[in-house]
Amino acid sequence: MNSAVDTDAAGQARFDEIIAADTRVEPTDWMPAAYRKTLVRQISQHAHSEIIGMQPEGNWITRAPSLKRKAILMAKVQDEAGHGLYLYSAAQTLGVDRDVMFEQLIAGTAKYSSIFNYLSPSWADMGSIGWLVDGAAICNQVPLCRASYGPYARAMVRICKEESFHQRQGFEILLALMNGSDEQKAMAQESVNRWYAPALMMFGPPDADSPNSQQSMAWNIKRFSNDELRQRFVDMLVPQAEILGITLPDPELAWNEERGHYDFGELDWGEFHDVLAGRGQANTVRVNRRRDAHEGGAWVREAARAYADKQAAARAEQTQRIAS
Numbered sequence: 001m002n003s004a005v006d007t008d009a010a011g012q013a014r015f016d017e018i019i020a021a022d023t024r025v026e027p028t029d030w031m032p033a034a035y036r037k038t039l040v041r042q043i044s045q046h047a048h049s050e051i052i053g054m055q056p057e058g059n060w061i062t063r064a065p066s067l068k069r070k071a072i073l074m075a076k077v078q079d080e081a082g083h084g085l086y087l088y089s090a091a092q093t094l095g096v097d098r099d100v101m102f103e104q105l106i107a108g109t110a111k112y113s114s115i116f117n118y119l120s121p122s123w124a125d126m127g128s129i130g131w132l133v134d135g136a137a138i139c140n141q142v143p144l145c146r147a148s149y150g151p152y153a154r155a156m157v158r159i160c161k162e163e164s165f166h167q168r169q170g171f172e173i174l175l176a177l178m179n180g181s182d183e184q185k186a187m188a189q190e191s192v193n194r195w196y197a198p199a200l201m202m203f204g205p206p207d208a209d210s211p212n213s214q215q216s217m218a219w220n221i222k223r224f225s226n227d228e229l230r231q232r233f234v235d236m237l238v239p240q241a242e243i244l245g246i247t248l249p250d251p252e253l254a255w256n257e258e259r260g261h262y263d264f265g266e267l268d269w270g271e272f273h274d275v276l277a278g279r280g281q282a283n284t285v286r287v288n289r290r291r292d293a294h295e296g297g298a299w300v301r302e303a304a305r306a307y308a309d310k311q312a313a314a315r316a317e318q319t320q321r322i323a324s
């Protein structure tokens with residue numbers, strides 16, 4: 001009898017029980033290799049998105065229109081860095097090295113959310129990113145708080161609390177502009193015109209073209225399909241746009257009484273695939289900036305390593321003194 005086969009069979013049975021009971025898989029539990037691989041893929045892409053996602057808003061920290069706006073924006077961008085760190089830690093519990101993930105990101109071989117390859121040329125984009133991008137992120141991420149992998153689900157709880165503040169601050173930026181001059185209103189509308197469709201694409205390709213959804217849903221990683229979440233997001237946005245007095249740039253947007261949802265127009269999936277293939281407005285800029293930051297931070301990592309070595313040597317010396 002092969003004991004490795006026995007262990008795998010017992011592990012699989014236990015894993016199946018956890019999934020059927022809808023409880024959590026923990027790092028020390030046996031898990032199928034494909035489940036681990038899917039989690040590493042999704043969690044690392046998610047972490048990269050948070051880190052690259054700092055750039056479109058980081059672009060405006062020095063130009064925010066007031067001290068208050070600058071302080072809020074700085075705090076928000078710092079939150080995104082924190083989210084990236086929780087997520088890299090969650091991915092590490094699956095056995096993948098953080099340095100490996102960083103290398104893949106700066107080599108341009110890792111995926112991160114398509115949305116961060118769009119430029120942010122106007123202050124109103126800080127409003128649109130908060131309202132639409134963080135809004136889409138919340139819609140997508142609240143169900144991930146119940147993802148079957150414990151460390152990922154727990155990281156999402158805190159992340160979602162912060163994202164909810166981020167969305168409100170974006171909404172408030174747009175509200176202030178919409179209560180301002182004609183020029184400010186036009187700036188807000190122009191920005192929403194650019195971000196609306198890319199934000200809807202954040203949920204991923206249509207269900208029929210989503211190769212990973214079915215298995216991820218069977219494993220309780222994803223709880224809803226890409227199209228279900230996109231619909232939920234549109235339904236949430238319409239009343240909020242009415243409060244803002246902003247027009248969502250889709251002539252086909254209309255309430256469907258029978259479905260109890262808003263109908264909306266087909267998205268340009270050709271554009272989505274172009275962005276994923278590296279042909280977005282800012283793919284090169286984003287990866288280059290991340291690489292520069294990583295290389296520029298080499299001295300910090302070196303200093304931290306030297307300090308840790310010094311501390312370890314001091315501790316070893318002390319232990320030896322006590323022992324002798």
Ligand code: BYC
Pocket residue numbers: 041042045046047049050051052053054080111112113114115129133134137140201202203204205209210211212213216222226276
């Ligand atoms: N962009 O089979 P599918 C934030 C890829 S950051 C790029 O449906 P899945 C924030 C997908 O990876 C929040 N790629 O995949 C930060 C797959 O490729 P691979 C970011 C995309 O995984 C700073 C292929 O297309 N949120 O909030 O079942 C400032 C087929 O797709 C995208 C997350 O990362 C995309 N939009 O579902 C402000 C959420 N969509 O890997 C805000 C966590 C799809 O097979 N992730 N692809 O080569 C998820 O929930 C899921 O991974 C997705 C995709 C719904 C995104």
